[in-house]
Amino acid sequence: MKRFLALLAACATILGLTALFGPQAVAATGCKVDYTVTSQWAGGFQAGVKVTNLGAPVNGWTLAITMPDPGQKVVQGWNATWSQSGSTVTAVGIDWNRTLATGAAADVGMVGSFTGANPKPTAFTLNGVACTGSVDGTPSPDPGDDDGTPVGINGQVHVCGVHLCNQYDRPIQLRGMSTHGIQWFSQCYNDASVDALAKDWKADLLRVAMYVQEDGYETDPAGFTNRVNSIVDMAEARGLYALIDFHTLTPGDPNFNLDRAKTFFASVAARNAGKKNVIYEIANEPNGVSWTAIKSYAEQVIPVIRAADPDAVVVVGTRGWSSLGVSDGSNESEIVNNPVNATNIMYAFHFYAASHKDSYRSTVSRAAAQLPLFVTEFGTVSATGGGALDRASTTAWLDLLDQLKIGYANWTYSDAPESSAAFQPGTCDGSDYSSSGVLTESGTLLKGRISTPDNFPTS
Ligand code: IDC
Numbered sequence: 001m002k003r004f005l006a007l008l009a010a011c012a013t014i015l016g017l018t019a020l021f022g023p024q025a026v027a028a029t030g031c032k033v034d035y036t037v038t039s040q041w042a043g044g045f046q047a048g049v050k051v052t053n054l055g056a057p058v059n060g061w062t063l064a065i066t067m068p069d070p071g072q073k074v075v076q077g078w079n080a081t082w083s084q085s086g087s088t089v090t091a092v093g094i095d096w097n098r099t100l101a102t103g104a105a106a107d108v109g110m111v112g113s114f115t116g117a118n119p120k121p122t123a124f125t126l127n128g129v130a131c132t133g134s135v136d137g138t139p140s141p142d143p144g145d146d147d148g149t150p151v152g153i154n155g156q157v158h159v160c161g162v163h164l165c166n167q168y169d170r171p172i173q174l175r176g177m178s179t180h181g182i183q184w185f186s187q188c189y190n191d192a193s194v195d196a197l198a199k200d201w202k203a204d205l206l207r208v209a210m211y212v213q214e215d216g217y218e219t220d221p222a223g224f225t226n227r228v229n230s231i232v233d234m235a236e237a238r239g240l241y242a243l244i245d246f247h248t249l250t251p252g253d254p255n256f257n258l259d260r261a262k263t264f265f266a267s268v269a270a271r272n273a274g275k276k277n278v279i280y281e282i283a284n285e286p287n288g289v290s291w292t293a294i295k296s297y298a299e300q301v302i303p304v305i306r307a308a309d310p311d312a313v314v315v316v317g318t319r320g321w322s323s324l325g326v327s328d329g330s331n332e333s334e335i336v337n338n339p340v341n342a343t344n345i346m347y348a349f350h351f352y353a354a355s356h357k358d359s360y361r362s363t364v365s366r367a368a369a370q371l372p373l374f375v376t377e378f379g380t381v382s383a384t385g386g387g388a389l390d391r392a393s394t395t396a397w398l399d400l401l402d403q404l405k406i407g408y409a410n411w412t413y414s415d416a417p418e419s420s421a422a423f424q425p426g427t428c429d430g431s432d433y434s435s436s437g438v439l440t441e442s443g444t445l446l447k448g449r450i451s452t453p454d455n456f457p458t459s
Contacts, residue, residue: 030054031126032133033063037118038109038161039369044075045118046370048109048161049091050169051126053100058127060098063108065089066123071115078159078343079108089121094343096158096311107160107169111370146458149239150174150204153456156276157241157313159344162372163405164313170457174241174407175450176205177422178377180414181247182227183216188414188428189231196433197413198238202451206235207243207281207376207409212257213250217264225267232268236277243315243376243409244268245281252287254297254317261301269308280305281376283317285350287327291319291334298340306342315346315374322350322377324367326360332367339371346372349406352383352420353397354390361400368404375401375408379420380442385411386418389441398449410446422446 034050051063063080067087074084080091089110093099097106112118124131146152155167163171177197179189197203208231210217210224217224228244235242246261248254254261261282272278282301286294298316305314318335320327324347325334335347349367351360367373380394381387401408415423422443423433432438439447 030133031124031129031131033124033126033131035065035121035124037120040118043115044111044113046109046111046161048107050105050107051124051131052105052133053102053126054133055102055126055129057099057101061093061100061106061127063091063093064125064128065091065121068119068122069114069116071113072118073113075111075113076339077108077110078161079106080343082110095306096344105169107158107165109161147239149198150454150456151236151239151241151277153458156311157279158311159313159346159372162368162370164346164372164374164407166456168457168459171405172407172454172456173402173405174204175454176203176207176240176243176407176409177201177413177446177450178207178243178245178409178411179209179231180412180416180421181209181211181214181216182224182231183211183214183219185412185414185416185428186227188423189234191234192431193413193428193433194231194234194238194240198240200434200451201447202454203240204454205241205243205407205409206231206413207245208232209245209247209284209377209412211247211249212260213248216247217260218257221260221263225264228268229271232272232275232278236275239277241277241279243279243281244272245284245376247284248317249285249287252285252321253289253293254283254286255289255293258297258300261297262304265301265305266308269305269312273309273312278309279313279315280309281315281317281348284348284377285321286317286319287321289319291325291330291338294319295338295340298345299342302340302342302345311344313344313346314342315348315376316340317348321383322348323356323360324349324363324371326363327356331363332371336367336370346374348376349373350375350377351397352379352381352385353393354379354381354387355383357393357396361396364400364406365404368406373404373406375406377409377411379411380445381419385416385420389419389445391445394445410442410450
């Protein structure tokens with residue numbers, strides 16, 4: 001009897017430990033799954049899977065998906081750790097989505113291959129419990145501190161499928177402006193100018209372009225880190241997202257600045273981890289360098305950011321000045337076939353409307369079905385940052401980005417003496433950033449586009 005009790009106690013201990021540390025600690029009592037094939041091509045498909053927990057809160061979950069056709073294989077996935085055994089595909093929640101309150105949902109997704117007809121899955125379980133969606137009354141997320149600003153409405157953003165999604169798991173497009181190099185134009189970023197961006201332009205986003213070379217970060221790491229942080233704070237105070245741009249340009253290989261990037265991002269990510277408005281852009285425009293070298297850089301910098309700020313979105317620059325490789329004679333397939341091994345990331349695409357036209361637009365249209373894209377920089381003029389504004393091409397680009405819900409930041413919110421700047425030279429010496437007289441032709445066009453209503457989804 002004593003021996004039996006001891007055995008029982010040992011079992012209880014093991015069970016207890018499993019309950020504490022096992023990924024399936026708390027079983028859900030109900031769940032609902034929305035499975036959507038978002039695109040399909042010869043032998044391949046992409047699917048979004050939204051799993052809603054209708055049972056007790058879980059801290060750690062495993063979603064098992066039964067694929068009916070033996071030819072269906074998961075190739076890659078996002079927002080979860082994916083694996084497959086026979087006909088069962090498994091997605092395990094990761095650091096930032098592993099906790100699901102009652103009624104909360106996780107949006108995950110996968111790219112798969114198939115050889116037969118690609119039928120939809122026949123069954124789903126969450127922590128071993130069948131998802132029938134039979135319990136209703138899903139509570140909507142707490143509106144929390146919605147103050148009507150972009151960050152107030154959307155909260156912490158994350159990548160869902162090929163989109164950027166808000167706290168309600170709905171795709172959103174963030175529209176805004178990029179600073180010029182803050183080593184040259186710091187006088188343009190002050191309370192009055194950021195007020196104008198938030199209130200008059202009704203922008204969602206300010207990109208903070210911190211050059212690394214050209215008298216930038218490398219000359220004063222602590223000083224530039226502080227300047228970036230203070231602009232992040234100015235954006236946060238007005239409910240704007242801040243895109244922290246590690247503005248590598250020359251040399252084009254981001255690995256040249258790998259150690260600087262690790263130091264910089266460890267610092268800004270730790271300092272800004274608690275904020276909901278920060279997105280990290282780890283390399284502005286890689287050029288003269290292969291995609292594999294860029295991917296290697298990304299896979300070393302992203303873990304540094306995640307260690308400090310696990311839930312932030314990270315944007316990765318692409319080959320050929322962030323042209324998805326097009327300006328180097330390549331295209332998005334090198335990324336699709338060999339993506340960065342990380343979740344919650346997007347890929348940067350840049351264009352200058354007078355230089356980059358239909359062939360670039362068709363690449364973006366095609367790539368947008370397979371890769372989460374963010375236009376972290378673009379100009380209305382030529383790639384030099386000067387020359388005539390190309391209204392027709394800019395309009396075609398912005399219509400396309402609106403239609404695809406791809407976020408963008410325009411180069412530049414500055415009074416630089418070049419046609420890409422939004423303000424007339426000398427504007428930043430004064431305090432008027434609002435009247436129409438201070439705008440350039442490019443600034444007038446962009447303010448007109450950006451200030452139209454966002455209509456962000458709130459449920
Ligand atoms: C340009 C600036 C210009 C500056 C030059 C070199 O407009 O004043 O002298 O950089 O630093 C990019 C780059 C961006 C460029 C911009 C226009 O990301 O730094 O800014 N551009 O040439 N990619 C394509 C164009």
